[in-house]
Amino acid sequence: MPSRAAILTYHSQNIDGSSTSDNDHVALARDLEALTTAGKRIVALDAVVDALCDRPGAPSLDNAICLTFDDGCDFDVRDLEYPGQGLQRSFLGILRDFRENHGGTTQPGLHATSFVIASAEARRIIDARSLFGNGWISHDWWREADSSGLLAIENHGWDHNHPDLAPGKASRGGFTSVDSLEACRAQVEHAADAIAARTGRRPRYFAYPFGESSAYIREHYFPGQQQYHRCRAALGTDPGRVTPGSDRWNLPRYVCGRDWKSPEELLELLR
Numbered sequence: 001m002p003s004r005a006a007i008l009t010y011h012s013q014n015i016d017g018s019s020t021s022d023n024d025h026v027a028l029a030r031d032l033e034a035l036t037t038a039g040k041r042i043v044a045l046d047a048v049v050d051a052l053c054d055r056p057g058a059p060s061l062d063n064a065i066c067l068t069f070d071d072g073c074d075f076d077v078r079d080l081e082y083p084g085q086g087l088q089r090s091f092l093g094i095l096r097d098f099r100e101n102h103g104g105t106t107q108p109g110l111h112a113t114s115f116v117i118a119s120a121e122a123r124r125i126i127d128a129r130s131l132f133g134n135g136w137i138s139h140d141w142w143r144e145a146d147s148s149g150l151l152a153i154e155n156h157g158w159d160h161n162h163p164d165l166a167p168g169k170a171s172r173g174g175f176t177s178v179d180s181l182e183a184c185r186a187q188v189e190h191a192a193d194a195i196a197a198r199t200g201r202r203p204r205y206f207a208y209p210f211g212e213s214s215a216y217i218r219e220h221y222f223p224g225q226q227q228y229h230r231c232r233a234a235l236g237t238d239p240g241r242v243t244p245g246s247d248r249w250n251l252p253r254y255v256c257g258r259d260w261k262s263p264e265e266l267l268e269l270l271r
Contacts, residue, residue, distance in 0.1 A: 004061070004241035004242060004243050005043070005048045005051070005061040005064040005065070005066060005241065005242040006064070006065050006066070006241055006242070006254060006269075006270055007045070007048065007065075007066040007068055007235065007242060007251060007252065007253040007254070008031070008065060008066065008067055008068065008253065008254050008256065008266075009068050009069070009070055009237060009253045009254065009255045009256060010024045010027065010028050010067070010068070010069050010070075010091065010256045011024055011069070011070055011071055011073075011256070011257075012024060012025065012069060012071075012073045012074075012075035012076045012088075012090070012091050013071065013073045013075060013131060013136075014256070014257060015075070015082045015085050015088060016085070017085070018085070020261060020262045020263065021257070021261040021262065022257075023085070023088075024256050024257065025075070025088050025089055025090075025091065025094065027256050027257075027261075027263075028067075028091060028094050028256075029089070029094045029097070029098075030262075030263050031256075031263050031266055032094070032095075032098050032107075033098075033263070034263035034264075034266065034267060035065055035263075035266075035267075036102070036106060036107060038267050038270075039063055040063045040064075040065045040270065041062075041063050041064050041065065041107070041109060042064075042065050042066070042067060042107045042109055042110050042111065043059070043061070043064045043065070043066055043109040043111070044066070044109060044111035044113075044152070045066050045068065045111075045113045045152070045154075045205060045233075046204075046232075047059055047061070047064070047066075047109065048061065048064065048066050048242055048251075049205075049232050049233045049248070052233070052242060052244070052246060052248060052251075053232075053248070061242075065270075066113075067111070067112035067113070068112065068113045068114075068115065068207065068235065068253065069091055069112060069113065069114045069115065070115050070156060070207060071115070071116075071117065071137070071156065071160070072114055072115065072116030072117055072123075072137060072142075072153075072156060073131070073136055073137050074135075074136045074137065074138055074141065075088055075090055075091070075136065076090060076091045076092060076114050076141075076145070076151070077090050077091070077092040077093075077114075077141045077145050077151070078090050078141065079093055080136065083132060091112065091114075091151075092112075092145060092148065092150060092151050095110060095112060095150045095151070096150065098110065099150070110150065111149075111150055111151070111152070112150065112151050112152075113151070113152045113153075113154050113205065114145065114151055114152070114153055114154070115154050115155065115156035115205075115206075115207040115235075116139070116142065116153055116154070116155070116156055116195065117137065117156050117157060117158075117159065117160050117162075117191075118155070118156075118157065118158050118159075118190070118191035118192075118194040118195050119158050119159045119191075119194070120139065121159075122158070122159035122160060122162065122165055123137040123138070123139075124137075125162075125164055125165055126160065126162050126164045126165070129164040130162075130164055139198050142195070142198045142199045143198060143199050143200060146199045146200075146201060153195065153198075153199050153201075153203070154195075154203045154204065154205040154206070154207065155188065155191050155192050155195055155203035155205065155206045155207070155231070156191075156206075156207050156209060157175070157187045157188070157191055157206075157208075157209050158186055158187045158188075158190050158191040158194070159187075160209040161174060161175055161177070161178060161187070161209055162209070174208075174209060174210040174211075174212030174213075175187070175208045175209055175210075175212050175213045175214060175217060176212050176213065176214050177214065178213075178214055178216075178217055179214040179215075179216040179217065180216065181221065181225075184216070184217050184221040184225070184229075185225075185228070185229075188206055188221075188229050188231070189228055189229050191203075192229065192230070192231075202230060203231070204230070204231060204232045205231060205232060205233055205234070205235065206222075206229075206231050206233075206234040206235070207234070207235045207236075208234065208235065208236050208237075208250075210237070211236045211237025211238065211253070211255075212236070213234070213236060213250060217234075217249075218234070218247070218249045218250050219249075222234050222249040223249060232248075233248045233249065233251055234248075234249045234250060234251070235250075235251045235253055236250045236251065236252065236253065237252075237253050237255050238250070238252045238253075239252060239253075239254050239255070239258075239259050240252035240254075254266075254269060
């Protein structure tokens with residue numbers, strides 16, 4: 001892998017205004033234009049991992065950028081009215097707009113990955129407590145989106161180990177407490193089975209909720225149980241580039257709003 005790739009992360013529920021600093025939809029649309037003008041190439045997550053694993057024929061990742069979306073809110077694929085902020089163009093709609101405006105020869109590798117929460121009950125509770133209870137973390141779009149050619153549906157855990165599911169419980173809020181074989185299988189393999197039943201395809205990638213992970217899941221479960229989880233890589237949110245020395249079970253990602261708030265800051269980050 002002759003250079004470093006960058007994996008970018010957006011959250012479609014991050015809507016608190018109409019600028020790149022407080023609305024991930026505005027940020028994604030403007031970032032796509034800025035990255036293209038700067039000569040960056042958008043590639044699928046598969047391409048990054050192929051290069052990381054030295055797969056024969058893997059393309060160069062010179063100036064390569066990979067797009068990921070976390071949590072699987074309906075704003076990933078549906079244009080919806082956000083309370084107080086108006087109609088929001090979906091992430092998938094933004095990708096389609098870019099393709100329509102620029103044609104297929106500009107960013108021919110245009111693609112993104114949406115990491116979704118498997119449990120319908122967990123999504124219902126998170127939606128009620130952290131969104132607006134409008135059913136905006138659903139699963140009825142997963143199969144169609146995964147077949148779109150622009151968006152892949154991948155694994156964000158059975159229930160995100162989300163604090164909304166057990167308020168005040170110290171072990172909730174990340175995957176640092178997912179530190180046994182039983183817990184890992186519940187969060188990864190059980191989730192993968194449920195997602196596959198909805199999409200028709202078993203997930204190949206896992207993103208740690210909140211970007212957090214235990215040493216057990218990174219160093220023992222993912223490397224040692226590949227015949228069961230069947231993942232190619234797992235992604236965290238430590239900022240940094242993917243290099244030949246990156247840990248395939250904790251790939252770094254930059255997070256919109258945390259690591260950059262404008263296209264100018266993003267390009268500076270990627271220098």
